Amino acid sequence: MSPPDDRLPTTVTRGLVLAALVGTLALAVSQPIVAAGVPIGLGLAVAVGAAGGSNRRVALGAALLPVVVLAGVATIGLAGTPIAGLVAVVGAALAAAVCGVVCGQPTAVALMRTGGAALCASVLAGGSALVAIGIDTVGGIQAALTTALWLTGDGVSGLLVALIVAPVAVVAALLVVPPAAVTVPSRYDSYVTSRNALAKLIGIAAAVAIGGLSILTVGSMLVPTLEPVVEAVTGSAAVRGLLAAVTGTALLGVAVAVIARSVWSQTGGRRNAAVAIVAGTLPGVGLPFAAAIGSGGIGTTTVATLFGAAAAALGVGWLAAWLYEGVVGRNEATNPETAVAAALAVGGVVSGASVDTATLSLELMRAGVATFIPIAAALFAYDVGRYGRTLAREIGAEASRRPQLVRLGWSGGVAAVGVPVGALGMAGATAFAPTLSVPATAGVIVAVAAVVGGTWVLVR
Amino acid sequence: MTERTVDRFTDGDWAVAATVALAGLGITVGSQLLVAAATLPLWYVAAAVLGSDRSAMVRVRRRVTVHDASSESGDADEGEGPIPASPGATATVRTTVRNDGSGTLVDLRVVDGVPDALPVVSGSPRACETLEPLETATLEYEVELRRGEHAFGDATVRTRDLTGTVAETWTAGVEGDDAVHCSPTVETVPPGNGTNEYAGEVPTDEGGSGLEFYAVREYEPGDQVRAIDWRRYAGTRELATVEYRAERSTRIVCIVDARPSQFRAATTDRVPAIQRSADAAGRAFEALVAAGHPTGIVGIHEQGVTSVPPGTGPATRQEATDLLDAMQVPGYVAAARSRTGDPFAALLQSLPGDVQVYLFSAFVDDDPLELVEALRARGYGVRVVSPDVTADTADTATRLAALERGTRLARARETGAQVLDWDRERSLGAVLRTVVGEVATE
Numbered sequence: 001m002s003p004p005d006d007r008l009p010t011t012v013t014r015g016l017v018l019a020a021l022v023g024t025l026a027l028a029v030s031q032p033i034v035a036a037g038v039p040i041g042l043g044l045a046v047a048v049g050a051a052g053g054s055n056r057r058v059a060l061g062a063a064l065l066p067v068v069v070l071a072g073v074a075t076i077g078l079a080g081t082p083i084a085g086l087v088a089v090v091g092a093a094l095a096a097a098v099c100g101v102v103c104g105q106p107t108a109v110a111l112m113r114t115g116g117a118a119l120c121a122s123v124l125a126g127g128s129a130l131v132a133i134g135i136d137t138v139g140g141i142q143a144a145l146t147t148a149l150w151l152t153g154d155g156v157s158g159l160l161v162a163l164i165v166a167p168v169a170v171v172a173a174l175l176v177v178p179p180a181a182v183t184v185p186s187r188y189d190s191y192v193t194s195r196n197a198l199a200k201l202i203g204i205a206a207a208v209a210i211g212g213l214s215i216l217t218v219g220s221m222l223v224p225t226l227e228p229v230v231e232a233v234t235g236s237a238a239v240r241g242l243l244a245a246v247t248g249t250a251l252l253g254v255a256v257a258v259i260a261r262s263v264w265s266q267t268g269g270r271r272n273a274a275v276a277i278v279a280g281t282l283p284g285v286g287l288p289f290a291a292a293i294g295s296g297g298i299g300t301t302t303v304a305t306l307f308g309a310a311a312a313a314l315g316v317g318w319l320a321a322w323l324y325e326g327v328v329g330r331n332e333a334t335n336p337e338t339a340v341a342a343a344l345a346v347g348g349v350v351s352g353a354s355v356d357t358a359t360l361s362l363e364l365m366r367a368g369v370a371t372f373i374p375i376a377a378a379l380f381a382y383d384v385g386r387y388g389r390t391l392a393r394e395i396g397a398e399a400s401r402r403p404q405l406v407r408l409g410w411s412g413g414v415a416a417v418g419v420p421v422g423a424l425g426m427a428g429a430t431a432f433a434p435t436l437s438v439p440a441t442a443g444v445i446v447a448v449a450a451v452v453g454g455t456w457v458l459v460r
Numbered sequence: 461m462t463e464r465t466v467d468r469f470t471d472g473d474w475a476v477a478a479t480v481a482l483a484g485l486g487i488t489v490g491s492q493l494l495v496a497a498a499t500l501p502l503w504y505v506a507a508a509v510l511g512s513d514r515s516a517m518v519r520v521r522r523r524v525t526v527h528d529a530s531s532e533s534g535d536a537d538e539g540e541g542p543i544p545a546s547p548g549a550t551a552t553v554r555t556t557v558r559n560d561g562s563g564t565l566v567d568l569r570v571v572d573g574v575p576d577a578l579p580v581v582s583g584s585p586r587a588c589e590t591l592e593p594l595e596t597a598t599l600e601y602e603v604e605l606r607r608g609e610h611a612f613g614d615a616t617v618r619t620r621d622l623t624g625t626v627a628e629t630w631t632a633g634v635e636g637d638d639a640v641h642c643s644p645t646v647e648t649v650p651p652g653n654g655t656n657e658y659a660g661e662v663p664t665d666e667g668g669s670g671l672e673f674y675a676v677r678e679y680e681p682g683d684q685v686r687a688i689d690w691r692r693y694a695g696t697r698e699l700a701t702v703e704y705r706a707e708r709s710t711r712i713v714c715i716v717d718a719r720p721s722q723f724r725a726a727t728t729d730r731v732p733a734i735q736r737s738a739d740a741a742g743r744a745f746e747a748l749v750a751a752g753h754p755t756g757i758v759g760i761h762e763q764g765v766t767s768v769p770p771g772t773g774p775a776t777r778q779e780a781t782d783l784l785d786a787m788q789v790p791g792y793v794a795a796a797r798s799r800t801g802d803p804f805a806a807l808l809q810s811l812p813g814d815v816q817v818y819l820f821s822a823f824v825d826d827d828p829l830e831l832v833e834a835l836r837a838r839g840y841g842v843r844v845v846s847p848d849v850t851a852d853t854a855d856t857a858t859r860l861a862a863l864e865r866g867t868r869l870a871r872a873r874e875t876g877a878q879v880l881d882w883d884r885e886r887s888l889g890a891v892l893r894t895v896v897g898e899v900a901t902e
Contacts, residue, residue, distance in 0.1 A: 054856050345478075349482070349494060352486070353485070353489045367493060371493045371494065376500050379478065379504060383504060391588060394571075394586070395588045396584055403566060403568075403589060406566050406622070407567070407622075407624065410507075410622055414507045415503070415504075422496050426492070
């Protein structure tokens, strides 16, 4: 009786989702920030899931990953207290685990690509943080742009250098871009002819521009009326901006082309997603950075901190994805339903541990709800998850609903009975003694355990 | 029915561990809430105590219905010997389980004893149900029939109580149908019309000696007297000669593409193309030899070909069977390596000029298409049976490969070859009937 089936039966899956929903709502009663973690976890799950698909989906996932991590870092940063930050992480983990229950475990390929995207985004985020620090050091965006425009120097010499660097960068980009990225093998020869002709045209245009500028400069020494023209050309921010933009774009193209060449030459298969990962992470990091810097509402120091922390988180994410990929490859990965139970239990424990004194009050009631219900939901999820895993292994994911509903009802009933009993016991004890001591509560536990043990002995 | 095995799972261990962990955490961090929450897992320990091992009684009955175009009726008398069927057909199996006990079975799991050789193509022979007393549940699934006699086994039954801590497992005897007998139906199929100069049984598109009327032409000196149309002579006083459709002998070569590219299946749980090709070639070979047509086998490997010359004797049959079995083994190296290392060139050089060609290939690359074009250019009659290993997958690369394969098959048809795109859902018997039927009506 053992046909392997990775998917859980549908009814059990729905029961687990319901348990996660109830547990999350209960946590939100005491720590509303858990709700902020949920979309982050969903985003992470979507990004990882997309990484296992076509190149277009990989690019979308790679773009989404840094955005989600930036949002997560911002959420934890704004949470205020470590407990709130931890609860937000629990919310994210819970949402991701629920996605794992519904959609299945991420594949080793998806994890490998996610790790690659995390590493690439980490480097880009780190670079963005350094750029933000540079902007802060220079004195603002305006000053940074000005510095970038006049990087090659003032006057005629600076313009000449810019006129040399820009076409060289464009020609380099033309030559470095792999032909396979823009044409098919049957048109390779015509592509090479067109590319060389375009490179020559750019070279001639650059030579004409440099020659014209040189003639104009020499002419201005002989004809004083030409001096204003030379100054206008050499001092034009528009000319320098155009050249800087062309140079920057071309250098970016060169970088991407070099990465593409290196990964394409290292693969024996046809499904290498490195280009899609790079193409996704570039806007995934670049657009939020441009928005944060360009909006002006966020200080450059804050932006640097945000992107620096995101770079660290993405680096840790890369390491985690790499390690988890090995675990998945060895079929030793934790089942997602166990992850759901663990996340719920951690949420309940964090919520319970955050209450210092137990006096009968509204705060204690909220903390009690946020402690008892998530832990009960965790127990339910673990029990039902084990049942569903056994059922999937013995019968398959298409098992009928009725026995599953019976088991869900039984396990839910056991979990539900414990919550009011525990809450009433807690309230009663608190009413008799304004501050219930921990040893006294432990005594209650021992008493209950003794009753259960005695019943067990009698029944057996 | 075997002895029942009762397993009691120590289902409360994890709950005890959770209790201890929560209580320990609560005491460590000084949280009364956590210590109180440590009572929650104890309820699962208490619930596990309620588990009981009541013996369940179930009755299992099986009904097999064969869906076969060649069969007059799919139903047979229940339980009276093996059900006759044709290989390649499908059979619907309905196994009914009834709770004959007095208590409700909250978790009854049944696995029917499907013969290992018969793949389940739809439905499932497994089920988990909740059954009230005297209530029944039915497992319905379809199997693809293979040649031979296949006996269904007993059903494996497992019940669990409400708490899930006590499981009882046993094998239950099944009433009703218990076996299927599949014999091949392709032995009597006629071959195609590629013939040689020797007299035989295959009708041709030329006049000569035979039984079927072909045409009437003007008398030529030397025509046999018995071929003269005397009725026309009596009416018109003109001599005319009656021709009958010539019947000639034919030799057939079944070419099986056994290159590494053929060791591919649509998914990991399906048989690869080489296995399906070799199976089809083997059955076609048997049918043709049984009809008296000298038939040979050629295997195309990575760098050479292996062959069994056309023949009808027991030695030829044995060699053909051995070759077809050997080429299905991954890594099988052909004994003969061509001088050029090009198996297709070697095949074209060695193929006799008066044979029909049956080509079995998945067409996942261009080489088989080029072979068909070369064979047609040399005047061979070619029939292609192409198992589809690109169907029913959502993978983009495989879908692209399916498009390319479809284009290749279309181009093969344009050469005049008869092409049969053999998808997995279609039984092999139907495929062979179609192939030979097309050939016969040419």
